[in-house]
Amino acid sequence: MNILKFFTAGSVDDGKSTLIGRLLYDTDSILADQLEALQQSNRKNDDGTIDLAILTDGLRAEREQGITIDVAYKYFQTEKRKFIIADTPGHIQYTRNMVTGASTANLAIILVDARNGVVEQTIRHSYLVSLLGVSHVVICINKMDMEGYSEDVFNTITDNYKKMAAKLNLQDITFIPVSALKGDNIVHTSEHMPWYKGTSLLDFLETVEVTANQDLHYARMPVQWVIRPQTEELHDYRGYAGRVLSGTFKVNDLVTVLPSGNSSVIDRIEVFDQLPEEVTAGMSVTLHLKDNIDISRGDVLVNSAYLPQRSQLIEADLCWMDNKPMDDSITYFLQHNSKLTKCKIREILHKVNINTLEKEETHEFKLNDIGRVVIKTADELAFDLYTDNKANGSAILIDGRTNLTVGALMFRAVVE
Amino acid sequence: MSKYNLDYLDELEAEAIHILREVAGQFEKPALLFSGGKDSITLVRLAEKAFRPGKFPFPLVHIDTGHNFEETITYRDEMVERLGEKLIVGYVQESIDSGKVIEQKGKNASRNALQTVTLLDTIAKHGFDACIGGARRDEEKARAKERIFSVRDEFGSWDPKRQRPELWNIYNGKINKGENVRVFPISNWTELDVWNYIRREKMELPSIYFAHNRDCITRNGQLMAASPFLNMDEADVVTHRKVRFRTVGDMSCTAAVESEADQIDDIINEISASKISERGARLDDKVSEAAMEDRKKGGYF
Numbered sequence: 001m002n003i004l005k006f007f008t009a010g011s012v013d014d015g016k017s018t019l020i021g022r023l024l025y026d027t028d029s030i031l032a033d034q035l036e037a038l039q040q041s042n043r044k045n046d047d048g049t050i051d052l053a054i055l056t057d058g059l060r061a062e063r064e065q066g067i068t069i070d071v072a073y074k075y076f077q078t079e080k081r082k083f084i085i086a087d088t089p090g091h092i093q094y095t096r097n098m099v100t101g102a103s104t105a106n107l108a109i110i111l112v113d114a115r116n117g118v119v120e121q122t123i124r125h126s127y128l129v130s131l132l133g134v135s136h137v138v139i140c141i142n143k144m145d146m147e148g149y150s151e152d153v154f155n156t157i158t159d160n161y162k163k164m165a166a167k168l169n170l171q172d173i174t175f176i177p178v179s180a181l182k183g184d185n186i187v188h189t190s191e192h193m194p195w196y197k198g199t200s201l202l203d204f205l206e207t208v209e210v211t212a213n214q215d216l217h218y219a220r221m222p223v224q225w226v227i228r229p230q231t232e233e234l235h236d237y238r239g240y241a242g243r244v245l246s247g248t249f250k251v252n253d254l255v256t257v258l259p260s261g262n263s264s265v266i267d268r269i270e271v272f273d274q275l276p277e278e279v280t281a282g283m284s285v286t287l288h289l290k291d292n293i294d295i296s297r298g299d300v301l302v303n304s305a306y307l308p309q310r311s312q313l314i315e316a317d318l319c320w321m322d323n324k325p326m327d328d329s330i331t332y333f334l335q336h337n338s339k340l341t342k343c344k345i346r347e348i349l350h351k352v353n354i355n356t357l358e359k360e361e362t363h364e365f366k367l368n369d370i371g372r373v374v375i376k377t378a379d380e381l382a383f384d385l386y387t388d389n390k391a392n393g394s395a396i397l398i399d400g401r402t403n404l405t406v407g408a409l410m411f412r413a414v415v416e
Numbered sequence: 417m418s419k420y421n422l423d424y425l426d427e428l429e430a431e432a433i434h435i436l437r438e439v440a441g442q443f444e445k446p447a448l449l450f451s452g453g454k455d456s457i458t459l460v461r462l463a464e465k466a467f468r469p470g471k472f473p474f475p476l477v478h479i480d481t482g483h484n485f486e487e488t489i490t491y492r493d494e495m496v497e498r499l500g501e502k503l504i505v506g507y508v509q510e511s512i513d514s515g516k517v518i519e520q521k522g523k524n525a526s527r528n529a530l531q532t533v534t535l536l537d538t539i540a541k542h543g544f545d546a547c548i549g550g551a552r553r554d555e556e557k558a559r560a561k562e563r564i565f566s567v568r569d570e571f572g573s574w575d576p577k578r579q580r581p582e583l584w585n586i587y588n589g590k591i592n593k594g595e596n597v598r599v600f601p602i603s604n605w606t607e608l609d610v611w612n613y614i615r616r617e618k619m620e621l622p623s624i625y626f627a628h629n630r631d632c633i634t635r636n637g638q639l640m641a642a643s644p645f646l647n648m649d650e651a652d653v654v655t656h657r658k659v660r661f662r663t664v665g666d667m668s669c670t671a672a673v674e675s676e677a678d679q680i681d682d683i684i685n686e687i688s689a690s691k692i693s694e695r696g697a698r699l700d701d702k703v704s705e706a707a708m709e710d711r712k713k714g715g716y717f
């Protein structure tokens with residue numbers, strides 16, 4: 001069994017929380033005591049049924065306001081798969097939370113209200129999904145019950161969406177007509193829409209392939225920690241511990257250490273008490289090299305046949321996440337995997353109006369702004385472009401004055 | 417399934433090891449909070465996988481309410497002996513004796529709330545800048561909102577509105593002096609994942625997790641172990657039951673469930689079929705709808 005991570009996006013009243021609640025409820029993932037708490041709550045639908053949306057609103061302020069203000073993570077499991085849901089708020093001021101949820105997701109569910117069709121929010125959310133490179137997108141056209149379960153309504157919205165999406169770089173798009181409130185096509189296929197020949201949402205989530213886009217060539221392992229017991233019997237033990245970001249490493253592979261550029265050969269691989277011949281993306285491992293070279297946290301081990309980019313000047317998409325606007329006169333910290341270095345914003349190339357997707361000239365970056373910048377780092381980075389390798393093509397910015405995470409960076413080009 | 421597709425337990429394990437190594441790499445004085453429960457026992461196993469054959473780059477820290485199940489303390493001491501790692505214990509009794517907290521009175525008295533003060537004092541005394549804990553997001557709705565690196569201010573407080581966004585697998589551990597970070601490597605695990613992992617790894621657990629005979633009383637609809645730590649009176653009728661515990665906490669607030677499950681397979685079957693959440697057996701969560709949120713804001717881990 002493997003794990004699918006997904007998140008939901010949509011406007012405030014498109015029914016995201018209801019959809020998640022419905023998925024949990026109809027897969028029998030809500031336990032009796034939680035259900036009892038739900039039934040005792042004052043929030044009910046007009047017809048007296050339980051308001052499933054409150055399952056996802058965990059904070060007092062959220063229950064008071066009836067909206068979701070921060071990313072919450074939900075878990076459920078069927079016989080086929082485990083699911084991790086990042087429940088991200090749809091409200092415009094929470095773009096940063098959506099970017100947060102999307103950064104680790106394999107799949108995005110975008111809700112469209114059948115009564116309203118494709119609206120600005122839909123474009124905005126689709127843009128973010130495209131920017132973050134989420135592999136699969138499911139467009140759930142919700143509230144079909146309020147449009148008489150009309151096939152025409154579904155087809156019109158689907159066509160409109162495809163026209164809009166042509167401007168974006170979305171890879172795999174699936175359309176499903178649903179009613180989260182009534183449970184149509186969420187877990188069970190709906191009897192109300194015999195014209196729809198596709199699967200229910202859950203069927204789709206259970207079967208979508210999640211590893212197809214995994215690149216096996218870019219073998220990268222940032223060193224997190226050097227294991228050196230320094231005991232008598234393990235006097236010469238020196239293991240480089242880290243998580244394989246991408247690709248595979250095999251015993252006898254020629255590897256290069258960056259930034260030093262020194263090379264060596266993998267002598268043995270340890271995964272605790274196992275000695276596998278080969279390890280692959282996602283695994284936390286310990287590598288041993290044939291030669292004794294100087295390697296410490298922040299260095300990255302890569303397959304010598306597929307070297308990453310190396311530069312101090314990088315063009316990147318930036319999503320600004322802090323209330324305090326970006327200040328290009330100060331120095332920020334940049335964290336790229338286990339590497340921490342200082343950096344400056346050298347130039348703002350443009351900002352994207354995420355409602356129209358137009359590029360705009362600007363001199364400032366405020367909360368939730370997204371655009372392209374040139375950054376200059378104090379140390380050379382060994383990175384890949386985000387489109388080639390998300391794990392080694394992303395970084396965060398930290399404001400040294402507040403220690404807050406203020407920006408998300410996706411590397412797009414090396415500046416010559 | 418391709419060979420490059422990790423099984424879910426492998427993926428959860430690899431993520432947790434990555435997080436533990438980030439703690440080691442980013443902080444000066446981390447600690448691993450150890451309660452003797454299955455979640456912190458799992459953390460210890462993950463720490464072995466992250467750092468062996470080296471030593472742990474942190475001590476284990478137990479906040480001892482003084483109202484423990486004896487089996488838990490026995491287990492703890494044997495485990496520390498086997499591991500050869502350092503254990504630091506913070507005693508709630510010391511906080512009471514020094515007048516920093518006052519023991520609750522009445523039938524439902526518990527030391528559970530008091531341990532927050534002892535925890536914060538222990539953190540301050542040793543200057544810990546990161547405390548690794550075994551909390552999971554599936555436990556409770558306020559926990560579902562918590563980051564893996566959860567920054568606490570100098571009062572130990574959690575402010576859900578001021579959380580740092582956590583992107584990709586990059587964790588920002590930068591803090592000011594006096595602040596500390598609570599780190600939750602098994603955030604993405606569910607109760608069932610933990611049990612499946614314990615089975616896979618053939619880990620030993622304190623015996624109270626398995627069905628055994630015990631004197632119990634019924635209080636507020638929950639089955640509690642009869643003990644000197646419970647303020648009992650004539651109204652409390654002691655009965656002998658076959659029970660086990662789903663969580664290990666203070667004896668005065670951790671309820672038992674009737675069970676015949678004395679093998680790990682039986683426990684997994686029982687949990688899979690159960691319709692009551694794990695936290696349903698914790699009286700401390702039932703005080704109000706926001707009980708956990710409020711305790712976390714106060715510095716609880």
